[in-house]
Amino acid sequence: MKLTINKNELNEAIQQVAKAVSSRPAIPILGGIKIDVNHQHVTLTASDTDISIQSFIEVEQKDMIIAHVDKPGSVVLPAKFFVEIVKKLPSEQVMIEVSDSYQTIIRSGPSEIQMVGLDPEEFPVLPPIEQNNVLQLPGDLIRSMIRQTILAASTSEQTPILTGVLCNLHDGVLTFVATDRHRMASRKTKTDTDETMSFHNVVIAAKTLNELSRLIPDQNTMVDIVVADNQVLFKIDNILFYTRILDGMFPDTSKVVPQSYVTEITLNTKEFMDAIDRAYLMSREEKTNVVRLSTLDEDMIQVSSSSTELGRVTEQLEAKGLSGEPLRIAFNSKYMLDVLKVIDSEQLVMGFTGPMRPIIIRPTDHDYSTYVILPYRTTD
Amino acid sequence: MKLTINKNELNEAIQQVAKAVSSRPAIPILGGIKIDVNHQHVTLTASDTDISIQSFIEVEQKDMIIAHVDKPGSVVLPAKFFVEIVKKLPSEQVMIEVSDSYQTIIRSGPSEIQMVGLDPEEFPVLPPIEQNNVLQLPGDLIRSMIRQTILAASTSEQTPILTGVLCNLHDGVLTFVATDRHRMASRKTKTDTDETMSFHNVVIAAKTLNELSRLIPDQNTMVDIVVADNQVLFKIDNILFYTRILDGMFPDTSKVVPQSYVTEITLNTKEFMDAIDRAYLMSREEKTNVVRLSTLDEDMIQVSSSSTELGRVTEQLEAKGLSGEPLRIAFNSKYMLDVLKVIDSEQLVMGFTGPMRPIIIRPTDHDYSTYVILPYRTTD
CATH class of the missing domain: 3.10.150.10 (DNA Polymerase III, subunit A, domain 2)
Known part of the structure; x- marks a missing residue:
């Protein structure tokens, strides 16, 4: 040579x-x-x-x-x-x-x-992949879908399947789902694909998707996705990216989101994120990251956290909309911050069915993303 | 309050x-x-x-x-x-x-x-410092002096005094010196101070000087320095920075630099740094960082390094000046890189008195800085 x-x-x-x-x-x-x-x-x-x-x-x-x-x-x-x-x-x-x-x-x-x-x-030979069924998507859309779901993947190798993101294609809709059993993130997109094309239970490691994300250039690039038996191939310009599909069955998350809510709160995403961020700073001193949210009168809500040694943070926010029953709920503020950082909508709506039931968070601009956080059981 | x-x-x-x-x-x-x-x-x-x-x-x-x-x-x-x-x-x-x-x-x-x-x-009370003898210097000069010397300070706590930089003021000349016994860096500057003002064996931890450096703003700022018994005070705009003087006697480095050389080589700083950098990449695979330098005919020099498992890098450079006896010498390429990164002169001159004697490196533009690296004894 x-x-x-x-x-x-x-x-x-x-x-x-x-x-x-x-x-x-x-x-x-x-x-x-x-x-x-x-x-x-x-x-x-x-x-x-x-x-x-x-x-x-x-x-x-x-x-x-x-x-x-x-x-x-x-x-x-x-x-x-x-x-x-x-x-x-x-x-x-x-x-x-x-x-x-x-x-x-x-x-x-x-x-x-x-x-x-x-x-x-x-050197190992790369797996031959038949390129019959190619799903083509804009690169920046794939990057968004990855960014908006991997936050909820597990980082513990105890249940390897949960370190991955579930990718399903059904009726032309591609869905990414990740969950570590304490929280869930799901992101959908409508594709131009022939509706007969579909795949299920394709689970790709979150860290692999993160690497893939970095290989997708910023400018407009189309990415080809080919799903084979135990491999997925991504074609990006002059790059072929092969990844293994994780073994195991991804848990069914379809029943996690309730059909109706007891309380619904609409908030400005940035204002809520800043308030949670300050409450988080205090809550992390206690390691638990517990932050409390309560509805007040006149469309106001309160976010608070406390640390026995350090003190207390109290934040009051005006809700853009507040309906249903009064609510007091506690949750992991780090999990909430992770969600708020990737919500691409000026406002968000949170749905509750009770202080011990999952918190549902959605952007108001579209219905492609759904986030779920399980609350903490607290004595207060 | x-x-x-x-x-x-x-x-x-x-x-x-x-x-x-x-x-x-x-x-x-x-x-x-x-x-x-x-x-x-x-x-x-x-x-x-x-x-x-x-x-x-x-x-x-x-x-x-x-x-x-x-x-x-x-x-x-x-x-x-x-x-x-x-x-x-x-x-x-x-x-x-x-x-x-x-x-x-x-x-x-x-x-x-x-x-x-x-x-x-x-809260501890800050030491009272009598501000009679104030040495005033431009902030960017202090930053340079710190940057050009701390590289040679020891990072081992076994000899605490060598983790510091020696600061002396004598006859209006301020000198910074650092050494870890394998290398030495020294930087001088002429000050406007009254020549009766002087101090000796003032040793300040290199990591403290590094912190000080970050507090000095980029724009033109004058810094006041006050040396007391066991403390030094730096005044930068609205900031007072107090540091302890390290206990112990700093070694005498005045005899390290020889009066004359057997071989002298003048090189373009950037060209030499790039060549050393490539040789370093190979040498670090062997953990020792050993790089060899030899004079060749016609004002050429060769820089090389090798790794038993990986291979060999050979670099040839034209010297801007080469006088004295032929030379073969080996040294730690990481130490050399540290020096080359802070030399603020387009060309440098290296002086040698033999393959087992200290290597002296100086910028050609001025005589304020001197760097010394001890060579390796090698069998080759």
């Missing part, structure tokens, strides 16, 4: 795939990045046991020569050093030459780097 | 003194910020065992009323919560009222916060 390639293009592709390299690889070869070179493409691949990322560099792009290939071939290079050194090479051009024993020489300006490469045949 | 004060002014002063609050205070009162209010000033004070910071807010500034004082007084408020909550108060005005039992009420817009305050009489 021998080629000369533009440093910035190479570096960008390396940074993209590097996210799939484990810092503690299960086998040494997974600590590397595989480079495959032919006369059309330079392909970089990295993989840990859960995700694999592949990035393609076209040798010629819009009449620009990005890479000059002298000899096709493949090699696996140790990721940690390779990722850092390419960034810092002195010239815009990088020459990479690999001998039969995978001994690799990288030259750039006055720098010469010799690296011990590994046999690319040892 | 009762006053109404501008939130931003209060917040700024809190952030300034908060740097002196220990996260694990030796006694509970040191986990607090003391507030003293009279009809002219609101004074905030925080202190750990090593440093104390005091910030003054003038009640009236340029015909602006910053604070309205109803009743003078003092209180100590728990820092951690107080620092966070003031930032997040909803209104531009903050009312603080303290009862006889130090129970404190803070009101801002619709927020009410009750805090358990502590008795200000329990």
